[in-house]
Amino acid sequence: MPWYLYLALKQLFPTGKRFPFFTAISVLGVALGVALLIVSISVMGGFGREIRRMIVDTQGDVQIRSGGLINDPKALMGIVAKVPGVLGVTPFAEGVGMLEYNRKPVFPAIQGVDLNHVNDVIPLNRYIRVGSLDALDDDTVILSSQLAYSIGAQVGDKVQISSPLLIEKLKNDEVFLPRELTVAGIFEIGHQQLDSNTVIVTLRRMQDLYGLGGAVHGLDVRIAANLDPDDVARRINAVLPPSANAAARSWMELNQDFLFVLQLEKNLIFILLLFIVVVAAFSVTSSLLIAVVRKTREIGLLGALGGRPREVALCFCFQGLLIGVSGTLSGLALGFGFLACRNDVLHLFTRLTGSQEALVRFYQFSNVPAYLSTGDLALIVVSTIVISTLAGILPAWRAARLNPVEALRNE
Numbered sequence: 001m002p003w004y005l006y007l008a009l010k011q012l013f014p015t016g017k018r019f020p021f022f023t024a025i026s027v028l029g030v031a032l033g034v035a036l037l038i039v040s041i042s043v044m045g046g047f048g049r050e051i052r053r054m055i056v057d058t059q060g061d062v063q064i065r066s067g068g069l070i071n072d073p074k075a076l077m078g079i080v081a082k083v084p085g086v087l088g089v090t091p092f093a094e095g096v097g098m099l100e101y102n103r104k105p106v107f108p109a110i111q112g113v114d115l116n117h118v119n120d121v122i123p124l125n126r127y128i129r130v131g132s133l134d135a136l137d138d139d140t141v142i143l144s145s146q147l148a149y150s151i152g153a154q155v156g157d158k159v160q161i162s163s164p165l166l167i168e169k170l171k172n173d174e175v176f177l178p179r180e181l182t183v184a185g186i187f188e189i190g191h192q193q194l195d196s197n198t199v200i201v202t203l204r205r206m207q208d209l210y211g212l213g214g215a216v217h218g219l220d221v222r223i224a225a226n227l228d229p230d231d232v233a234r235r236i237n238a239v240l241p242p243s244a245n246a247a248a249r250s251w252m253e254l255n256q257d258f259l260f261v262l263q264l265e266k267n268l269i270f271i272l273l274l275f276i277v278v279v280a281a282f283s284v285t286s287s288l289l290i291a292v293v294r295k296t297r298e299i300g301l302l303g304a305l306g307g308r309p310r311e312v313a314l315c316f317c318f319q320g321l322l323i324g325v326s327g328t329l330s331g332l333a334l335g336f337g338f339l340a341c342r343n344d345v346l347h348l349f350t351r352l353t354g355s356q357e358a359l360v361r362f363y364q365f366s367n368v369p370a371y372l373s374t375g376d377l378a379l380i381v382v383s384t385i386v387i388s389t390l391a392g393i394l395p396a397w398r399a400a401r402l403n404p405v406e407a408l409r410n411e
Contacts, residue, residue: 031330034331038372044269052251054190061221063254070217073214080219083235088120088221089117091219093206094109095109095163095164097199099151099199100160133185142187162209179208233248281390284392324384324386331384
């Protein structure tokens with residue numbers, strides 16, 4: 001072991017002392033910064049992952065839409081299903097209608113799904129909380145949880161649904177009566193907007209409400225988990241007939257503005273919390289500078305014994321590196337330890353404040369999701385160690401510039 005590395009270890013962990021106060025404070029400062037980074041980035045990553053999962057579960061990996069209507073969805077489904085990597089295709093129709101129950105009108109988004117293919121792409125069964133998807137037919141409807149709660153509807157109740165086609169019929173002196181449907185189930189996805197304003201009916205019922213005939217508004221596509229949605233969307237576009245006037249877009253392209261904002265928030269949190277590590281690094285720099293001043297004669301003696309300025313500087317740089325590595329390892333343990341019990345802490349807080357129902361109602365979660373990618377973890381570790389190592393540069397430069405003769409004369 002080089003003497004300057006051995007000396008760096010001895011200065012940080014002197015023989016006969018359990019754990020020096022200076023070393024403990026320096027390591028603790030770095031560890032707290034790393035722990036906060038781990039917890040914050042993991043929670044942000046968890047929420048981002050959950051949101052991405054909700055998007056894919058509700059609209060598929062790739063969505064095909066036309067400038068107007070897709071008049072022959074079966075033919076288009078047959079073409080898309082042959083594209084390598086495509087696991088399932090389902091047609092859909094969507095719009096806004098008026099739903100009325102006990103003279104309470106609401107105007108939800110209505111989704112028409114094909115019961116023969118919807119589970120190949122969208123796992124609706126996973127989100128049914130009351131009732132069953134098997135009970136859905138042309139005379140029934142499934143309501144989102146908050147929508148059902150707002151109008152007081154339960155499974156077995158009858159609701160009336162009408163669409164803007166009613167107005168078009170009246171213009172031609174025709175009668176279009178609202179459709180009376182029975183509530184067959186209640187679903188909850190975990191997204192506030194979808195859970196408060198969505199109605200699911202069969203595709204045939206939606207075509208009837210909007211006078212679509214056999215046409216649909218688009219196709220949802222599920223692909224293999226290991227494939228890039230953008231790449232599959234390009235393959236689909238290459239085989240779509242020009243007469244369909246349709247285009248495939250991946251879920252990332254459809255939601256690119258939202259995903260950009262989500263990533264921007266995550267990056268800002270990382271940068272802001274990284275300043276905690278920077279502040280801890282300034283503390284390390286200050287402590288090492290004090291050590292240089294206090295040990296001026298010892299540094300001069302090292303130079304007189306043949307120690308080169310570069311080796312003296314490395315001694316203090318290694319101290320910053322060792323503090324960074326120790327603080328990073330301690331911070332990783334603290335951060336992952338907190339993440340392991342994060343839900344217990346959340347439940348304790350909500351019990352003490354009585355905010356459990358408000359948390360579920362407004363933020364749509366009762367447990368805190370957490371996900372830390374390998375890239376984020378590597379960025380946190382590398383950034384912390386680099387900053388801590390740089391903290392030792394100024395003291396190292398100061399020590400390297402000391403003249404051995406003048407240093408030995410220092411009182």
